[in-house]
Amino acid sequence: MVKLDTYKLYDRVVEVGRVVFIAYGPDRGKLAVIVDIIDQNRALIDGPASGVVRKEIGYKAINLTRFKLPIQKGICTKALKKVWAREKMEEKWAGTAWAKKLDSRQKREAMSDFDRFKVLKAKQARTRLINEEFNKLKASADSSKTSKKSKKAKK
Secondary structure, three states: OOOOOOOOOOOOOOOOOEEEEEOOOOOOOOEEEEEEEOOOOEEEEEEOOOOEEEEEEEHHHEEEEEEEOOOOOOOOHHHHHHHHHHOOHHHHHHOOHHHHHHHHHHHHHOOOHHHHHHHHHHHHHHHHHHHHHHHHHHHHHHHHHHHHHHHHHHO
C-alpha cells in the first residue's frame, strides 16, 4: 500500500514564492513570482528582474515553473529583488529546456527569408552526407550477405 505522505502527486503547486511564466497578456513571455494568493482564481505577482510591476493575474494566464523562492507572503519588491539575485533565477531559468526552446523559437521567428534559405540548404547538405554514408554501409552489408550466400551455394 502506498503511503500518501510519501507519494507526491504534483510538484508544481500555486504557492507564495513560486516562479511563474506569464503566458498571456501584455507581459507575455516574462518571469514573475507569486507574492500573495488572492483567491482560487487570482494571485498577486511581482517580476523583480523582468520589469513586471506588482499586479494581480489569473491562474489561466500563467504557467508554473519548477522554481520556488524562499520568501514570505507580501514581500516588498526591493527584498524580492535581492532574493531573486541571491538565488540566481535568471541563470537557472536560462538553463532549462523550456527557456532554450523559447529562445530558439524567437530566433526562428526573427529570421529573414535568406536566413531560412541558408538553413534549408544546410539541412539538405547534412541529409545528403548522412544518406551517402548510410548507403555505403548498406552496400557493404549487402555485399557481405551475398558473399556468405555464394560460399554456402559452393559447398
